[in-house]
Amino acid sequence: MENKLFTPLQLGDYELKNRLVMAPLTRMRATAGSLAPHDLNVEYYRQRSSAGLIVTEASQISPLGMGYPLTPGIYSDEQVAGWKKVTDAVHAEDGKTFIQLWHVGRVSHTSLHPEAGLPVAPSAVAAPGMTLTASFEQVPFETPRAITVDEIKQTIHDYRKAAENAKAAGFDGVELHAANGYLLHEFLHETSNLRTDEYGGSIENKARIVFEVLDQLVDVFGAGKVGIRLSPFAYPYGEYDPKSYEVYQYLVEKLNSYKLAYLHLIRYRQGEIENVTAKEEALWKSYDGTIIAADGFTPETAAEYVEAGKADAIAFGRHFIANPDLPKRIELAAELNDYDRNTFYGGAEKGYTDYPFLEKTKA
Numbered sequence: 597m598e599n600k601l602f603t604p605l606q607l608g609d610y611e612l613k614n615r616l617v618m619a620p621l622t623r624m625r626a627t628a629g630s631l632a633p634h635d636l637n638v639e640y641y642r643q644r645s646s647a648g649l650i651v652t653e654a655s656q657i658s659p660l661g662m663g664y665p666l667t668p669g670i671y672s673d674e675q676v677a678g679w680k681k682v683t684d685a686v687h688a689e690d691g692k693t694f695i696q697l698w699h700v701g702r703v704s705h706t707s708l709h710p711e712a713g714l715p716v717a718p719s720a721v722a723a724p725g726m727t728l729t730a731s732f733e734q735v736p737f738e739t740p741r742a743i744t745v746d747e748i749k750q751t752i753h754d755y756r757k758a759a760e761n762a763k764a765a766g767f768d769g770v771e772l773h774a775a776n777g778y779l780l781h782e783f784l785h786e787t788s789n790l791r792t793d794e795y796g797g798s799i800e801n802k803a804r805i806v807f808e809v810l811d812q813l814v815d816v817f818g819a820g821k822v823g824i825r826l827s828p829f830a831y832p833y834g835e836y837d838p839k840s841y842e843v844y845q846y847l848v849e850k851l852n853s854y855k856l857a858y859l860h861l862i863r864y865r866q867g868e869i870e871n872v873t874a875k876e877e878a879l880w881k882s883y884d885g886t887i888i889a890a891d892g893f894t895p896e897t898a899a900e901y902v903e904a905g906k907a908d909a910i911a912f913g914r915h916f917i918a919n920p921d922l923p924k925r926i927e928l929a930a931e932l933n934d935y936d937r938n939t940f941y942g943g944a945e946k947g948y949t950d951y952p953f954l955e956k957t958k959a
């Protein structure tokens with residue numbers, strides 16, 4: 597039987613050559629100081645251009661939007677020039693790439709942006725647990741500053757500027773990161789959003805900023821070149837709020853009217869929250885457009901998922917780290933290289949651009 601993963605997919609304005617997406621993957625290897633992509637980053641993405649779509653590592657839209665050492669930005673001319681080399685390399689290999697736009701909210705530390713000061717969040721509620729300072733020291737999260745309405749407007753403007761920069765850098769589109777406990781996600785949960793103004797309280801208010809940002813991205817790129825990533829049942833760096841389900845019902849319903857390139861959904865990971873399977877299925881079914889699914893897929897489960905019509909494409913994270921030629925390996929049912937967690941974040945070539953291609957493995 598034909599493997600549907602290798603059939604083309606109309607995704608917004610583009611036809612993808614296959615249904616294998618490289619998931620956004622933070623690698624913390626940008627240039628120190630400028631936080632611009634450099635030649636090694638270009639090589640890393642070039643190696644992975646056989647993906648139907650590459651979603652880049654999350655890239656901060658402003659200095660305050662940064663949450664870890666050496667993550668790249670998309671707010672300065674130097675960063676745009678660095679990213680342009682990445683998109684040129686991917687396009688030269690017939691690939692497509694969207695940049696993931698990121699503001700980390702409270703998942704940050706002042707040392708990463710001393711001039712901008714304390715991290716901001718919907719409310720002054722610290723994320724539980726520990727984080728990394730600019731010098732890779734483990735410290736507890738600081739209590740963030742509650743973002744003002746004026747600052748929210750400025751942040752929305754920063755997202756717009758980042759989208760304009762992404763366009764100038766030659767990206768095929770942008771993915772809005774509204775998942776995994778960062779700024780936009782923090783607005784959706786009452787455990788982190790205690791606001792009583794137009795950005796908190798009701799379902800519409802909690803979701804408001806997501807749509808205000810999306811409106812800007814769509815205005816810059818057009819809906820067919822904009823995607824959004826959500827993790828409805830995973831709220832890392834925070835306490836999950838079961839009421840957020842209603843916010844997601846509203847979000848997904850309203851997203852239908854946006855006709856975006858895609859909705860990128862991170863699946864529920866067993867063990868985090870009980871009894872969500874039916875809710876998750878209902879949420880996914882309520883979306884009319886193209887769905888990219890992520891989290892824990894194997895080549896086999898990915899093919900089954902797409903064949904069953906549960907998603908249109910599958911994003912691979914860790915397997916794409918270790919297998920630059922993942923599509924070819926899946927197509928040939930070849931063995932996959934193992935990933936090395938120790939080199940996920942920070943460092944240079946090792947565990948980044950030195951994973952072998954199939955030919956080299958066989959030789």
Ligand SMILES: Cc1cc2nc3c(=O)[nH]c(=O)nc-3n(C[C@H](O)[C@H](O)[C@H](O)COP(=O)(O)O)c2cc1C
Nearest residue numbers: 619620621622653654890891892893912913914940
């Ligand atoms: C090293 C690493 C970095 C990640 N960075 C990001 C990121 O920048 N943005 C994001 O949305 N998800 C990020 N994720 C989550 C992945 O995109 C993906 O959802 C996750 O790895 C599960 O997919 P997998 O089982 O195929 O690895 C990261 C995951 C890993 C392992």
